[in-house]
Amino acid sequence: MDLSRKIPTVLSAEELKDKAFHRASKITVTGTNALDGKKKTVLAKVTAVGDIMVDTLDRYVNTFPRMEKEEDFFPELVDIVVGLDQYKKSLGAINWASGRVERLKNEALRNIRRSKDPRVIESVRSGFYGRVSSIIGQVSADLEFLGGARDKFRMLPSVSPDVPTLVVAGFPNVGKSRIVAELSTAEPEIAPYPFTTKGIVIGHVKDGWKDYQIIDTPGLLDRPLEDRNAIERQAIVALKYLSDVLLFVLDPSESCGYPMEKQESLLESVREGFDGVPLIVAESKSDLRKTGSGNICFSSETGENVDVVLAAVLHELGKIPYGEGTS
Template sequence: MAAKTLKIPTVLSADELLDKAFGRASKVTINGTDALDKMKKTTLGRVTAIGDIIKDTLDKYVDTFPRIEKEEDFFPELVNLVVGLDQYKRSLGAVRWASTRTEILRSEALRKIRRSKDPRYIDIARNEFYGRISSVLRQISKDLLFLQSARDKIRKLPSVSAKVPTLVVAGFPNVGKSRIVSELSTAEPQVAPYPFTTKGIIIGHMDEGWRRFQVIDTPGLLDRDFEDRNAIEKQAVLALKYLTHVILFIMDPSETCGYTLEKQKALLESVQRGFEGVEIIVAESKSDILRTDSGRLFFSSETGENVDVLRKTVVDALKRIDLGEEGDV
């Protein structure tokens, strides 16, 4: 997914694109059998070049911006949050329209110029084309500016795969989330930026035979009461929902994290409400410090106690996730 979004080129403004197209075209000169023939061929060459450059550039934008068809998914939700999906689609639609218009205007102009035997009419047809093509680009100038800023934001979105069964780790700060994510991950987890958190999200992978699972730690997102968040933060959390197949909720009964067990239970309930229908595995951390008789799964990243049991529980839950052909963006 990231690879796809990284390929988006910088988006030129309407004026920049016009400058580029007209600048290149002005270098075109084609010889002819006489003055009229030369003028005609040169004008045809310039109109063709302008049309080509503008159309190719616009088509490249349409092709490289991520196509968002299925909206109820992680990536579209994020795009919606950071740029606004309606405007995104409208602007891409406007660019597509401008590309089609360019093609039509160019064909019309070429036809008129080819037919013309009078240099004055050739000039008129050419100027008409220049004027119209400028006007088309001016009409989409706001869309181009929007897409340029959208590109910068989309490029910063995290590169997580929607195709891989994913475990998301939740729990208050300091309960031991990051440590268990490292324990469970095959390699050192990577940090990816995530809008609305300063820390980014931490992505690890678990390899189980031929299968690969994703483990995601989300500092700043699932470590506060859902209800305490502002609307955008809530959406940022909900976007995660599309990515989350199983939640590992970590509780620290030793309370060395700085949160009472009561508060932690309240957070768990809040996560349960926010992620209805998602399997939530609750595990108590830091069993080297304190073990309760709650009957919950417990483990210690410090001593390694029960980390294997936790891993197996998590892997079994992830194995039950069948993504089929779904999950692609």
């Protein structure tokens, strides 16, 4: 996902007005006589102001992701990052302003064409300038909001929503990063993620022609959900939309510093929170301790059963329709 790439810089209300009026101020058209010249010049100025404003506003409406079609973004992430209600409201306001300016432009053009009085022509122009200024002023806060939203979208991880994705969970130091590195075909990259300081780690694994994502989420799925504040909970909810399959890592050696009882209760909490997402439970550090519990036991240290973990992961990811991973 890369929401920000195609979105242009959002002008403030002042900048947009300056741009339009400045462009128009440079226009003069010569006519067959003084009235004709005046008329043609004012028609061209009004057209320029109207078109610059409408084109600019329409570009925002068309390039910011719509919340109606969910293919190329995650509404839950957008909600956390900017607030979905305000986002929709602001896009709606920009769309409204564009329509208003277009109508006022056409009305002014008609009145100018109809008139034979240079003073009337001039007053239609200045009336039009005043009205469009006021409309742009009315959506000033919305432009500002969308400008901020664009910047915040840059923080979102460049995760493809349509590539089947494995998310790895478990307490700190249980061996998540090492197994992600073992499973990944390519070197994992670190991407920023809203409300975590550490970012998320995105690895890739290939199975024939298919490329899958493996995501390690330091700070997100490594503590009980009950201990989370509202924003962290939302971030976890958003993460749910990235997850097609979960791998939960338990460390029975407890060398991670967390007793198995706590690890198992986190597992239950994640199981509930990610209800409906296929869950693979695997026990790490089999070189240190094996439980005989029936879960896959692996060791990134010796390589034992890393292939079994990989096979289980690929088996589950293989069930996800490719190209529509996230639902």
